[in-house]
Amino acid sequence: MPDGLEPRELFAERLLDRARRDDRLVALDADLHHHTRSSVIAQHLPKAFLNVGIAEQNMVSFAAGLSAVGMLPVVFSFAAFLTGRAWEQLRDSVCHTGLSVAVVGTHYGFTSCDDGPTHQTFEDVALMSVLPLMEVWEPIDVDDIDLLVRTIDVGRAPHYIRLSREKIVTYDSSWRVVEEGLRLFRSPGRLMVVTTGIHARYVASILRRRPDMGDVGLCCITRLKPLPLGGLREVCTGASHIVIISEQQVSSGTGPAVALALQGRVAVSILGMNGGFGEVGPQDAVRRKYGLSEDCVEQWIAEKLHSNWNENSFA
Amino acid sequence: MAAVSLMAAAGTSVTIPTRERHLEALRLIGIAVERPVALEFTSLAKYVRKSILEMAMLAGTCHIGGAYSMVEIVGSLLVDVMERYPRKSEVGDRLVVSKGHCVVALYAWLAVLGITAFEELSTFNALGTALPSHPDMRKNPWMHFSSGSLGQGISAAAGMAWGLRRSSQHKVFVIVGDGELQEGQVWEALMLSTQLNLTNLCVIVDRNGLQTADPTSVVVGVEPLTAKLAAFGFDASVIDGHDRKALSMSFNYFYRGDNRRPVAIVADTRKGFGSSILEDSPRFHGSSLSDEDYTHIRSDLYA
Numbered sequence: 001m002p003d004g005l006e007p008r009e010l011f012a013e014r015l016l017d018r019a020r021r022d023d024r025l026v027a028l029d030a031d032l033h034h035h036t037r038s039s040v041i042a043q044h045l046p047k048a049f050l051n052v053g054i055a056e057q058n059m060v061s062f063a064a065g066l067s068a069v070g071m072l073p074v075v076f077s078f079a080a081f082l083t084g085r086a087w088e089q090l091r092d093s094v095c096h097t098g099l100s101v102a103v104v105g106t107h108y109g110f111t112s113c114d115d116g117p118t119h120q121t122f123e124d125v126a127l128m129s130v131l132p133l134m135e136v137w138e139p140i141d142v143d144d145i146d147l148l149v150r151t152i153d154v155g156r157a158p159h160y161i162r163l164s165r166e167k168i169v170t171y172d173s174s175w176r177v178v179e180e181g182l183r184l185f186r187s188p189g190r191l192m193v194v195t196t197g198i199h200a201r202y203v204a205s206i207l208r209r210r211p212d213m214g215d216v217g218l219c220c221i222t223r224l225k226p227l228p229l230g231g232l233r234e235v236c237t238g239a240s241h242i243v244i245i246s247e248q249q250v251s252s253g254t255g256p257a258v259a260l261a262l263q264g265r266v267a268v269s270i271l272g273m274n275g276g277f278g279e280v281g282p283q284d285a286v287r288r289k290y291g292l293s294e295d296c297v298e299q300w301i302a303e304k305l306h307s308n309w310n311e312n313s314f315a
Numbered sequence: 316m317a318a319v320s321l322m323a324a325a326g327t328s329v330t331i332p333t334r335e336r337h338l339e340a341l342r343l344i345g346i347a348v349e350r351p352v353a354l355e356f357t358s359l360a361k362y363v364r365k366s367i368l369e370m371a372m373l374a375g376t377c378h379i380g381g382a383y384s385m386v387e388i389v390g391s392l393l394v395d396v397m398e399r400y401p402r403k404s405e406v407g408d409r410l411v412v413s414k415g416h417c418v419v420a421l422y423a424w425l426a427v428l429g430i431t432a433f434e435e436l437s438t439f440n441a442l443g444t445a446l447p448s449h450p451d452m453r454k455n456p457w458m459h460f461s462s463g464s465l466g467q468g469i470s471a472a473a474g475m476a477w478g479l480r481r482s483s484q485h486k487v488f489v490i491v492g493d494g495e496l497q498e499g500q501v502w503e504a505l506m507l508s509t510q511l512n513l514t515n516l517c518v519i520v521d522r523n524g525l526q527t528a529d530p531t532s533v534v535v536g537v538e539p540l541t542a543k544l545a546a547f548g549f550d551a552s553v554i555d556g557h558d559r560k561a562l563s564m565s566f567n568y569f570y571r572g573d574n575r576r577p578v579a580i581v582a583d584t585r586k587g588f589g590s591s592i593l594e595d596s597p598r599f600h601g602s603s604l605s606d607e608d609y610t611h612i613r614s615d616l617y618a
Binding site for chain 2: 023050052053055057058060061062063064065066067068069070071073088089092093096097098
């Protein structure tokens with residue numbers, strides 16, 4: 001897979017740039033700043049940073065209070081803690097009030113395998129997507145990150161941003177922007193692969209070295225909610241089988257959302273975490289065990305490419 | 316629709332639908348308070364309680380007990396302390412009603428003081444209203460924060476205080492219930508407030524001793540409360556929450572900026588204060604009032 005930049009690093013750098021010019025911007029972290037990289041702001045612009053301590057619920061409602069008096073808060077923590085423990089605060093203090101808070105979750109899914117299942121969330125997208133008003137983003141390109149930092153503003157809808165610690169963000173002109181939140185790598189033949197996050201990179205790498213998969217299309221959703229419906233339907237036109245690959249539980253989040261958006265015209269298969277928890281171990285080995293490594297994804301796509309979908313039966 | 320028969324002045328029986336009766340009562344209160352500046356605080360507070368009673372009957376349900384316990388608290392803040400009460404979009408002090416189920420007391424005070432339109436009180440908790448049972452800042456420009464799920468208000472108030480401190484001298488008040496202190500987030504917020512030394516933050520505990528159905532001491536005791544707040548780094552004190560003078564003195568100590576630490580004021584109150592049937596009764600946390608209840612409470616308030 002081609003080298004790239006860590007989204008969390010790039011986001012922090014861009015946020016620092018913005019904070020130097022806009023003193024309304026404040027980064028808040030629940031004592032994980034060295035891991036989320038909000039430490040970049042802490043180090044270079046301390047007046048724009050606050051470590052609230054190990055208190056995610058307080059952090060979120062505190063951020064809402066900041067927003068209520070015209071500040072621009074960006075809260076950081078591990079995705080598992082922020083979207084889990086502080087879910088109700090995100091619902092009531094942020095979404096129900098309509099106050100603008102940017103919510104950054106790192107170390108989701110298998111992007112981190114050192115700390116085990118309590119830290120590895122596959123549910124964060126679903127938990128955030130179900131909240132009224134909350135947008136959900138998972139950037140893969142430098143331009144995506146620039147957009148997210150640039151659009152932090154009073155009155156902007158609350159938004160959750162998944163930021164990986166894997167080097168998945170690049171300037172890659174292979175990915176054409178179809179509309180905001182959707183990038184197209186290749187138009188489909190029979191099979192269209194719809195991805196988010198690191199799996200966009202995996203599948204692009206696979207398609208580049210597999211000429212026998214020339215009929216396989218690939219796109220990446222970077223704005224998971226609201227789904228870029230128009231563009232998604234446009235790029236999937238012509239495909240009879242959509243496969244969705246995402247570092248999420250298959251039962252919820254992006255997979256079912258895309259399936260619903262495209263229902264009636266195509267067969268849908270979803271690859272992700274199959275209702276379980278994560279696990280500790282070397283990252284490649286853990287990904288492979290759960291079928292989400294690049295080679296497992298390659299095998300899965302090959303199977304789908306050669307499968308026979310019968311519209312009179314359940315897949 | 317239920318109706319009430321009244322003996323009119325001429326000695327004939329008149330049947331008035333119940334809803335009309337309460338609308339009429341509210342209308343008469345509105346006329347009486349048209350010049351709130353001329354009315355004494357105790358009278359204003361009584362009109363606030365009368366308004367809340369009618370609103371409760373019109374809506375069918377209301378957290379009247381907890382609203383009555385904080386009438387003097389809210390009144391003192393608005394009449395004796397805050398330079399002015401701003402809209403949420405305006406620069407100024409902030410008041411967060413964290414025990415949001417009792418925001419009806421704030422609605423009534425704002426109307427009685429002529430800050431908001433009195434006739435709007437009749438829409439309390441109706442479909443599409445700007446006055447829902449729990450404050451909604453998206454629907455009401457006079458609400459500085461939304462609440463309803465207990466325990467989040469102090470965090471939000473602390474955020475406001477920290478944000479305001481960078482740019483102004485404005486103050487932030489937050490009213491919490493004593494039962495609400497059972498929520499863990501409250502203590503997270505208190506710790507951070509002390510860490511940041513938010514001297515422009517005043518936490519007011521409406522200590523009426525009761526929660527949903529039982530005394531707080533029976534469920535999960537929060538005492539010794541003042542000692543706990545002091546241990547958490549607050550400038551903590553206890554006052555009679557129905558004594559306007561005591562409230563005013565304590566609030567203005569904070570408002571003047573005489574404090575060196577964030578302030579916590581434990582206001583000793585009585586749930587349902589102002590009516591003998593309501594006072595200290597767990598029955599009236601958040602229920603409907605019967606006609607009999609209404610008549611009894613009304614006779615207390617109009618005595």
